[in-house]
Amino acid sequence: MFPEVRLTSVRVVWQPPAFPNGIILGYQISYCLYSRDPLRWTTVEVGSNAHQFTVTGLSSEHTYVFCLTARTAVGWGERQEALVVTTERRERPQPPRKLSVPQGEVEARRLRVYWVIGGSGSSPLRYFTLQLKELPNGPWKTHTADVPHNVTSWTVDRLKPFTSYKIRMLATNDVGDSVFSKETDAVTTLQDVPNEPPVILSVKPTTTTSVMVQWKRPSEDSINGVLTGYRLYYRELPANGSTVSDARVQTTKNHSTSALITAKSTFKTVSSASLTEFELTQLKKFKHYHIVMTSYNIIGESRPSAPVEVSVGEAAPSVAPQSIKVSAVSPSTLEVTWDMPPLETQNGLIQGYKIHYWERDNQNQTEKMKVIFVPDTCVHLTNLTSYTPYMVTLTAFNTAGDGPPSDPRGARTLQSAPSQPSYLTFSEVTGGSVNVSWGAPLTPNGQVEGYRVIYQPTAPVQGVSKVVTVDVKGSWQRWLKVRDLIKGATYMFGVQALTVSYGSAVEANITAQPVKGEQS
Numbered sequence: 001m002f003p004e005v006r007l008t009s010v011r012v013v014w015q016p017p018a019f020p021n022g023i024i025l026g027y028q029i030s031y032c033l034y035s036r037d038p039l040r041w042t043t044v045e046v047g048s049n050a051h052q053f054t055v056t057g058l059s060s061e062h063t064y065v066f067c068l069t070a071r072t073a074v075g076w077g078e079r080q081e082a083l084v085v086t087t088e089r090r091e092r093p094q095p096p097r098k099l100s101v102p103q104g105e106v107e108a109r110r111l112r113v114y115w116v117i118g119g120s121g122s123s124p125l126r127y128f129t130l131q132l133k134e135l136p137n138g139p140w141k142t143h144t145a146d147v148p149h150n151v152t153s154w155t156v157d158r159l160k161p162f163t164s165y166k167i168r169m170l171a172t173n174d175v176g177d178s179v180f181s182k183e184t185d186a187v188t189t190l191q192d193v194p195n196e197p198p199v200i201l202s203v204k205p206t207t208t209t210s211v212m213v214q215w216k217r218p219s220e221d222s223i224n225g226v227l228t229g230y231r232l233y234y235r236e237l238p239a240n241g242s243t244v245s246d247a248r249v250q251t252t253k254n255h256s257t258s259a260l261i262t263a264k265s266t267f268k269t270v271s272s273a274s275l276t277e278f279e280l281t282q283l284k285k286f287k288h289y290h291i292v293m294t295s296y297n298i299i300g301e302s303r304p305s306a307p308v309e310v311s312v313g314e315a316a317p318s319v320a321p322q323s324i325k326v327s328a329v330s331p332s333t334l335e336v337t338w339d340m341p342p343l344e345t346q347n348g349l350i351q352g353y354k355i356h357y358w359e360r361d362n363q364n365q366t367e368k369m370k371v372i373f374v375p376d377t378c379v380h381l382t383n384l385t386s387y388t389p390y391m392v393t394l395t396a397f398n399t400a401g402d403g404p405p406s407d408p409r410g411a412r413t414l415q416s417a418p419s420q421p422s423y424l425t426f427s428e429v430t431g432g433s434v435n436v437s438w439g440a441p442l443t444p445n446g447q448v449e450g451y452r453v454i455y456q457p458t459a460p461v462q463g464v465s466k467v468v469t470v471d472v473k474g475s476w477q478r479w480l481k482v483r484d485l486i487k488g489a490t491y492m493f494g495v496q497a498l499t500v501s502y503g504s505a506v507e508a509n510i511t512a513q514p515v516k517g518e519q520s
Contacts, residue, residue: 191225415446
């Protein structure tokens, strides 16, 4: 019922009942002055097609009680009441007061909030609006915009478990909305069972009677509280009950919970939520196993994960190759030797080895892998860069997979001849001398021990072609003052760097004559 009020009249508007329990035959509107004797009611009946009625001749600045009820063949239904003030001095209502959420009415996904109705502003209240704020940083959002005007409590549903909220409300009358009420203290919903299990990433045999289960933690939004840990359920499958062989893993979907966890299932509890792997031990050799996982908190367990089936019997080697030695054979070759893993850790027949190697300071761009099959326990790594430190790791493998990698071992390839010096320049040129300078080789391929400077005239001078060689010791000096030139002659200079041998030369020509403006 929605009264529309004027100074001396009230128009009553209504909607038919949502559940009439029969055919509506008519409506009855009753009204009287508030606080007057109830026997002074004025009553009007209207037909079933009417949805409004205007009452006139009222006294201004008075409060009236209006009642509305519907009639079927069985009789009159429940009354609806509204207080109406005949005035034109109307204003927005006051917001609800004293909002509270008793702890006993807080559940995992809903709670009940209570309030005291504020002043109506001399205009009938129409409804309340309820807003929620998810802590710590969520915005205010309207949860319900049509809370009936005549109730003083409301169930707030569709909440997240183990989440803190604040609540505020406003009231609405024919003039408009009130300001928002004072917000409630923070209230936290209870924990609930986790929505999701962990996701099993892999199940790998570690020995002939054990497997390592690795998983991904459920998403934070699905935990619904404080995650306590995980449970691994496993059971032996009949000999013809699995299509899995040779330690291969099969993931099956669309199984019911009862099919995934049965009375024959054994479980292990992982009581740390931070762990993401667990080893199942003491399994039977050459048997197939069915494995599922759940996550749990203080309330209970999630549904089971997608199941994984695994065959136990042969496992990847559990230890890396032993006694690994890496030594340099040449500037471009390293030799790697090793011993097989101990027999009791091979978990089957070793088929071969994988050798990973890379430049020590540039693994991402230079790592390579080489496969060697038994019985070899030695390999030459070729086409390497001279005088460069390399790192090497080895893994053994069998039909079940790769074992763990060894700790890295390192060695440096041998030195070789360097590249040519990076540049060659001349300065202080006169008719009989010149200062020669050069740059260090860009690729030294070892420790630079010195340089060799060779110079000679490009054509015989007075019938003589003299070749002069000067060795400069040490890597720090990269210049030489030459004083035995013949004025006007053109000379070819070459400079080589020295490591274990001399590299190629950088060459340039210069004519022995003074620079303009200088004295010879």
